[in-house]
Amino acid sequence: MSSVGELEYACVENRLVGLPGFGAKTQEKILAGIRQFKRHQGFHLYANVIEEAESILVAIRGTPGVVHADHAGEIRRRCEVVQGIMLVVAGGQPQSLVHALRGVPEVTQVEHQPETRTLVARSPQGLPVSIKLTEAAAYGWELLRATGSQEHVEALTQRLQARGVVPRSEIEKAIYAAAGLPYIPPEMREGHGEIELAESGRLPVLLEPGQIQGVFHTHTIYSDGSATLEQMVEATRALGYRYIGISDHSQSAFYANGLKEDRIRAQHAEIAAVQKKLPDVRIFKGIEADILVDGAMDYPDEVLATFDFVIASVHSRFNLSEEDQTKRICRALANPYVTMLGHATGRLLLSRDAYRVDMKQVLDAAGAHGKIVEINANPHRLDLDWRLCGYAKEKGVKFSVNPDAHSTEGLADVPFGVNVARKGGVTAADVVNTLPVDAMAAKLQAMRP
Numbered sequence: 001m002s003s004v005g006e007l008e009y010a011c012v013e014n015r016l017v018g019l020p021g022f023g024a025k026t027q028e029k030i031l032a033g034i035r036q037f038k039r040h041q042g043f044h045l046y047a048n049v050i051e052e053a054e055s056i057l058v059a060i061r062g063t064p065g066v067v068h069a070d071h072a073g074e075i076r077r078r079c080e081v082v083q084g085i086m087l088v089v090a091g092g093q094p095q096s097l098v099h100a101l102r103g104v105p106e107v108t109q110v111e112h113q114p115e116t117r118t119l120v121a122r123s124p125q126g127l128p129v130s131i132k133l134t135e136a137a138a139y140g141w142e143l144l145r146a147t148g149s150q151e152h153v154e155a156l157t158q159r160l161q162a163r164g165v166v167p168r169s170e171i172e173k174a175i176y177a178a179a180g181l182p183y184i185p186p187e188m189r190e191g192h193g194e195i196e197l198a199e200s201g202r203l204p205v206l207l208e209p210g211q212i213q214g215v216f217h218t219h220t221i222y223s224d225g226s227a228t229l230e231q232m233v234e235a236t237r238a239l240g241y242r243y244i245g246i247s248d249h250s251q252s253a254f255y256a257n258g259l260k261e262d263r264i265r266a267q268h269a270e271i272a273a274v275q276k277k278l279p280d281v282r283i284f285k286g287i288e289a290d291i292l293v294d295g296a297m298d299y300p301d302e303v304l305a306t307f308d309f310v311i312a313s314v315h316s317r318f319n320l321s322e323e324d325q326t327k328r329i330c331r332a333l334a335n336p337y338v339t340m341l342g343h344a345t346g347r348l349l350l351s352r353d354a355y356r357v358d359m360k361q362v363l364d365a366a367g368a369h370g371k372i373v374e375i376n377a378n379p380h381r382l383d384l385d386w387r388l389c390g391y392a393k394e395k396g397v398k399f400s401v402n403p404d405a406h407s408t409e410g411l412a413d414v415p416f417g418v419n420v421a422r423k424g425g426v427t428a429a430d431v432v433n434t435l436p437v438d439a440m441a442a443k444l445q446a447m448r449p
């Protein structure tokens with residue numbers, strides 16, 4: 001066999017079951033994996049694409065004659081998963097733009113298509129690149145159109161038509177103004193109620209990366225992280241944050257070297273020592289505790305009481321029925337020692353579906369018990385999904401944008417979580433880790449039983 005297609009065919013034809021070490025179950029798993037792979041072909045994580053998209057934009061902006069150039073499409077809307085790179089450019093000769101694109105390392109198949117006034121190419125990872133050429137006087141409209149989403153642009157176009165306005169302007173903001181609306185940030189342009197919010201003057205002032213004061217959900221070599229406690233604290237300081245919440249895995253996470261009680265005591269002693277050495281970053285003692293199958297936490301209360309905060313996460317038994325999974329998580333949220341819910345649905349973008357769970361019930365429970373819900377900033381997770389942020393806000397739920405860092409580099413994922421928060425219409429006031437360190441400490445203290 002030499003291709004995925006052949007492997008799929010072999011599975012369908014039951015050719016794998018007879019092989020040594022293979023059974024019907026293995027074959028079923030392989031087949032499910034192939035289908036997943038095919039479903040996600042052509043899709044890429046935002047975090048894996050943004051760097052090459054930026055290098056293309058830099059090259060275009062540096063081309064003689066260019067007056068405006070920006071990302072458009074999914075990249076500009078900061079979608080968690082993207083299929084291509086789109087730009088809009090005003091000014092510059094097509095030949096010089098082609099020349100600039102050819103100068104970007106590993107960009108291939110550069111071509112000018114005059115009939116559509118577009119440059120096309122392939123990015124280093126093979127994503128389709130499409131660059132719309134326009135004149136400066138129409139730049140705002142072309143940028144708005146290329147940014148999408150389609151639903152958003154259609155709704156806006158209808159409003160403009162109803163007002164008899166021709167949407168040709170250099171500046172996007174002027175087009176929204178002509179439609180009787182304030183400027184809508186690109187992240188929110190998903191046809192997800194943003195025009196109604198703008199119309200009624202309820203458009204939120206979105207969270208900015210610079211407003212994040214500290215980070216929760218970080219792992220060290222005590223469990224499955226790759227850096228020491230001290231290295232994680234140093235890296236946190238280097239990023240300009242004022243506090244870090246350490247949360248290694250709990251004892252039932254044996255695969256991740258989860259902490260038994262003696263190792264919790266050892267870590268707390270080390271935290272005290274590192275805190276003395278590095279006093280300008282406040283270290284909060286936490287744990288990422290497994291939610292057991294019945295919704296209990298996997299430490300007794302007297303152990304949970306030794307932490308400043310407890311993240312409750314599902315790491316096992318993803319196959320429960322929706323009803324059981326929902327009950328399980330809601331029960332964990334009722335535990336007085338639980339501070340926040342980690343990666344709410346367990347999804348891994350482009351590789352693992354969420355477990356079956358009624359997220360509205362979960363968010364109802366989080367709101368009722370005053371728990372924080374994590375926006376996991378790991379580019380593979382980005383869970384809580386931004387589509388649920390509005391509902392969570394209605395229920396009074398606060399968020400924490402957490403890197404779930406397993407290395408010092410992982411701490412730098414926070415901005416990906418901020419993107420998701422912005423897409424979900426989340427403001428600084430909705431996010432606990434925008435609090436200054438003393439207020440954060442007081443909040444955690446107040447949440448303890």
Ligand SMILES: [Zn+2]
Nearest residue numbers: 288313342343
């Ligand atoms: Zn986890």
Ligand SMILES: [Zn+2]
Nearest residue numbers: 217219288404
């Ligand atoms: Zn984690």
